[in-house]
Amino acid sequence: MKSVVRLLLAGFAVSLMAGCASGVKHSEMASSIPTLKQGEGRVYFMRSASMFGAAVQPDIRLNGDVVGESKPGGFFFVDRPAGRYIASTSTETEKTLSFALDDGETKYVKTYPVFGVVVGRVVLELETPEKAKTALTDLAYTGEATKTAAVK
């Protein structure tokens, strides 16, 4: 009986871990992250490795375009021309964050799940640079372009 319980617990743990980001850590790739082009800013999207709501992993849109996913323990970034932006996620309802991006500026957007009526929602909020840089260290890269670059 004990072995069955252990097996079930192990299976539960594996199923939880399966939803976590598992790419290169920010601390391992920081030196290879390209510098910004003139006229552009950078937006980091990040989510802590908390298992709460881990199964809820919606796409993240920036001004309507899908730029990545909100994955527990993951981060990615996109470079965009300076201007006005609305980041959004959509599960049972849409959550948005509006912000301005200046030339040469880096903004940090944290995403996190909250309770919903049927499924959880993923809220977006601006994070202070100080807290974001600390949190990024242990997060794994989930973006496409630099994942390729990091493999080289």
Added chain:
Amino acid sequence: MPLSSRVKSSLAALALCAGCAPMIQTAPATIEPVSSSGNTHGVMLRDTTRIKLDTGYTRMIPSGKWIPVGRLSQGTVYRPVGTVFTIAARQVHEAYLVVHEKTLVGFYLPGESSYTPLSNAVPLTLGEIE
């Protein structure tokens, strides 16, 4: 019978969970850039200040340095230095302070080029910085 603050908070939390939290009311706004408005002095907000939005949500404005980025007819628009500030209800909005005679009268939302007023203006403890 007036509702207690605990009941109000519970209702606000329930509304947020249910996705029916109120929207922040905004109006389009165009700021006059600071370079043409002349005032380039930053201010120091000496105390972290708690505000209550018209939507019922509260927010803490961090103490520290704020620099003017322009003017609206309602007041001077300040953005924080080295940090970020947002206001939230159903959605989240980056927000700059709109200050008139050392009183916070509303917020400029730079991601939407819009203005949202505060029904109850909040006095700020401001100091000049070099």
